[in-house]
Amino acid sequence: MxxxxxxxxxxxxxxxxxxxxxxxxxxxxxxxxxxxxxxxxxxxxxxxxxxxxxxxxxxxxxxxxxxxxxxxxxxxxxxxxxxxxxxxxxxxxxxxxxxxxxxxxxxxxxxxxxxxxxxxxxxxxxxxxxxxxxxxxxxxxxxxxxxxxxxxxxxxxxxxxxxxxxxxxxxxxxxxxxxxxxxxxxxxxxxxxxxxxxxxxxxxxxxxxxxxxxxxxxxxxxxxxxxxxxxxxxxxxxxxxxxxxxVAEFVGTMSRIPAVRSGDGVEVLGRRHEVDGVLPAARALQVLVRPENVGLTPGGDAVVTGASFLGAVTRLTVRLADGTEVKSDLPTEQAALLPVGGGATVSLPDRPVLVDVATGK
Missing domain, CATH: 3.40.50.300 (P-loop containing nucleotide triphosphate hydrolases)
Structure with a gap:
């Protein structure tokens, strides 16, 4: 607390x-x-x-x-x-x-x-x-x-x-x-x-x-x-x-992305990140990330499965190769380059991430 x-x-x-x-x-x-x-x-x-x-x-x-x-x-x-x-x-x-x-x-x-x-x-x-x-x-x-x-x-x-x-x-x-x-x-x-x-x-x-x-x-x-x-x-x-x-999931929208331990940090989406807070002792871990911090570029193993128009921003839902669903908020003009059904590459900003024990969702 x-x-x-x-x-x-x-x-x-x-x-x-x-x-x-x-x-x-x-x-x-x-x-x-x-x-x-x-x-x-x-x-x-x-x-x-x-x-x-x-x-x-x-x-x-x-x-x-x-x-x-x-x-x-x-x-x-x-x-x-x-x-x-x-x-x-x-x-x-x-x-x-x-x-x-x-x-x-x-x-x-x-x-x-x-x-x-x-x-x-x-x-x-x-x-x-x-x-x-x-x-x-x-x-x-x-x-x-x-x-x-x-x-x-x-x-x-x-x-x-x-x-x-x-x-x-x-x-x-x-x-x-x-x-x-x-x-x-x-x-x-x-x-x-x-x-x-x-x-x-x-x-x-x-x-x-x-x-x-x-x-x-x-x-x-x-x-x-x-x-x-x-x-x-x-x-x-x-x-x-x-x-x-x-707190992260109750206040605002969060996606959970599988991660693996890498020293005193974690590896997620192929990149190593420092941990914001305490790194749980459990073996199965997930990173919690807000939609505005999820980057998407056209082409890749992830598939765009949904789009919600919110005005200047469009919220896209993508499914990773392992079935994990991730939400990303992008400027609407940029989101137009990622049509539903198309491929995408998912990335996170280079900064510490909040890590939790995997929930199995």
């Missing part, structure tokens, strides 16, 4: 109450199922950190423990150095936005946003003024009198976000808030959430299983697998220098 630390601020003024959040050796099991297995992770003031991973990896459990909706078996959860284990959920200064919106159906947008302020005893005129200000912040001042059933899913989620911000939380928690929305609305809203987060400078944890969301929105991305942190890094580092094979 590796982590990358950034120095705040992240290009935005810090929210006056932005907090540092720390998970220390956090463990949580549900019967025989281990949801978190010693999670160590720090979220810096004003940072948007995405928790990314497949279903069941522990990301939502970590979020709910921080919010106070779940308890952990061992370890610590600290906010600005203070252990909040025994702090009730309503006193943790955390605002949470759920996947399902969770708006009160019998309340207008304005009353939904101001509900938390009402529970805290804020006067009617003050809380309505604050709610109206937040509706303007999320771009929905004209929807103040509308009820949830009168609004689209994207609008409801904006109302839920405004409600979470109404209490000026020190930490904003987003639990897959975009997964129930259609693609266009999801794209627009994720840009809006990122804009608001940067404008407010509030410490934010964003749970998602969508790599595109995580890479496009977050300052750093923490990739979880089976309750453990595989890597925490900036999106660019995560993509370009994945620490493990799991």
């Amino acid at each position: 590796t982590t990358t630390t950034l120095k705040p601020p992240y290009g935005a003024p810090l929210h006056p109450g932005s907090a540092t959040v720390e998970f220390r050796a956090l463990r949580r099991a549900f019967g025989s199922t281990v949801a978190l297995d010693g999670l160590d992770l720090t979220v810096h003031p004003g940072e948007l950190l995405a928790l990314l991973g497949p279903s069941g990896c522990g990301k939502t459990t970590a979020l709910r423990i921080l919010a106070g909706f779940e308890t952990h078996d061992s370890g610590e959860v600290l906010v600005d150095g203070k252990d909040v284990t025994r702090t009730p959920a309503h006193k943790r200064d955390a605002g949470m936005v759920f996947q399902s919106y969770s708006l009160f159906p019998h309340l207008s947008a304005l009353d939904n946003v101001s509900f938390g302020l009402k529970m805290r005893g804020v006067g009617k005129s003050e809380r309505r003024a604050k709610a109206q200000e937040l509706l303007e912040l999320v771009g929905l001042p004209q929807r103040a009198a509308h009820y949830p059933h009168q609004m689209s899913g994207g609008q409801q989620q904006r109302i839920a976000l405004a409600r979470a911000l109404a209490l000026q939380p020190r930490v904003l928690l987003l639990d897959e808030p975009l997964s129930a929305l259609d693609a266009k609305v999801r794209l627009n809203l994720r840009e809006e959430i990122r804009r608001l987060q940067q404008e407010l400078g509030i410490t934010t944890l964003f749970v998602t299983h969508d790599q595109e969301e995580a890479l496009s929105m977050a300052d750093r991305v923490a990739v979880l697998k089976a309750g453990r942190l595989e890597q925490c890094a900036t999106p660019s580092e995560l993509y370009a220098r994945p620490a493990t094979a799991f």
Whole structure:
């Protein structure tokens, strides 16, 4: 597991109450199922950190423990150095936005946003003024009198976000808030959430299983697998220098190409390469390579078996002599010289490669 630390601020003024959040050796099991297995992770003031991973990896459990909706078996959860284990959920200064919106159906947008302020005893005129200000912040001042059933899913989620911000939380928690929305609305809203987060400078944890969301929105991305942190890094580092094979294949597209040990390196496609990271002790090895790093030239033993036009780039699939399929992203004009059914020669750039134990795929 590796982590990358950034120095705040992240290009935005810090929210006056932005907090540092720390998970220390956090463990949580549900019967025989281990949801978190010693999670160590720090979220810096004003940072948007995405928790990314497949279903069941522990990301939502970590979020709910921080919010106070779940308890952990061992370890610590600290906010600005203070252990909040025994702090009730309503006193943790955390605002949470759920996947399902969770708006009160019998309340207008304005009353939904101001509900938390009402529970805290804020006067009617003050809380309505604050709610109206937040509706303007999320771009929905004209929807103040509308009820949830009168609004689209994207609008409801904006109302839920405004409600979470109404209490000026020190930490904003987003639990897959975009997964129930259609693609266009999801794209627009994720840009809006990122804009608001940067404008407010509030410490934010964003749970998602969508790599595109995580890479496009977050300052750093923490990739979880089976309750453990595989890597925490900036999106660019995560993509370009994945620490493990799991990270490499979960974030972006990867092809696996057979390789053989050659001293302290490997030989792949007839050339020797240094190894990026640890060389596994296993005899059967594979190199993991991204499509943009696979070169193709016309003629050779490989066969082009498919082409997907992506605009300026075309993704070609080629089958090596041993049956291995490899993907290559080429400029569309160059890809036109490699028709489906034609021969090709596959090459890799002269730099260290990520190596894993062969999977048998």
